Ligand SMILES: *Cc1c(COP(=O)(O)O)cnc(C)c1O
């Protein structure tokens with residue numbers, strides 16, 4: 312089956328998925344459902360209380376109203392409808408809002424709804440990039456950039472290749488683990504053809520070893536066009552991987568797969584995903600114990616995005632697990648004070 316067929320035959324209705332799984336799945340009005348058949352098979356094998364069901368099946372808790380609509384403040388740094396430039400020398404490009412799956416904890420879950428802020432503005436985006444010679448790296452994110460066809464991806468890369476100061480291309484994707492059939496020979500050829508022009512980096516998003524089918528493991532081992540470097544990003548999630556043993560297993564697995572662990576994100580306070588959230592002190596305890604179990608080269612950076620668009624900052628406080636409630640910027644200036652154990656409220660919330 313081609314990856315396109317796999318995607319078009321994915322479950323999009325709770326009643327059909329429920330019938331396949333053999334247990335009830337709620338139909339939510341606010342957040343859509345998308346689960347490929349391959350993923351549904353893994354979910355079924357693990358059962359209704361497994362970490363896959365929790366990550367990917369709709370849940371009534373998503374209707375809770377606390378949490379932020381744009382938790383990391385992307386929109387404060389949007390330069391065009393599809394370009395976010397927060398850090399001096401690198402920018403996020405959002406060429407699509409489609410994903411291979413709808414993760415229930417997604418930090419963009421409110422923005423990715425059909426009336427969300429991201430639109431196709433390729434010309435304006437390219438103009439902005441051309442006018443900003445400090446930008447060395449374009450990071451394809453989304454949605455999921457590997458959902459684009461080879462033609463569309465190739466066209467983006469060709470256009471970016473005409474901008475001399477862009478030297479690195481990075482993809483943030485969940486496709487390698489969720490839809491590994493997408494890693495085709497043709498895609499490999501497209502990337503290979505830019506090998507001398509760009510450094511190519513693939514950051515696969517995965518939170519638990521049980522997400523990985525044999526096909527996904529094989530695909531990632533095999534897919535290394537043009538010296539493509541594989542790295543990982545994971546989100547610390549309550550009830551999924553918020554214990555040191557589960558995370559140690561995950562990072563050992565990445566090491567075996569020759570995927571360098573890059574980021575472990577402290578969860579964002581996103582509306583509709585607060586049931587996955589844990590406070591910083593709890594995260595630091597997990598991290599501290601993890602740190603004792605793994606060699607340094609297997610460890611990712613543990614980071615937190617400060618609400619309001621202030622960017623990523625290291626989340627681990629080596630002196631202790633307690634958290635004063637003050638979030639500082641790099642110069643040591645106080646940006647925000649938040650209650651360490653309670654979610655912040657969204658003063659910018661739209662109705
Ligand atoms: C995370 C992020 C990046 C990438 O940062 P790195 O530290 O290079 O991984 C770039 N732009 C935005 C807006 C981000 O949130």
Ligand code: SF4
Nearest residue numbers: 410413414417454485
């Ligand atoms: S793949 Fe990424 S962007 Fe898409 S739903 Fe999952 S977390 Fe969100």
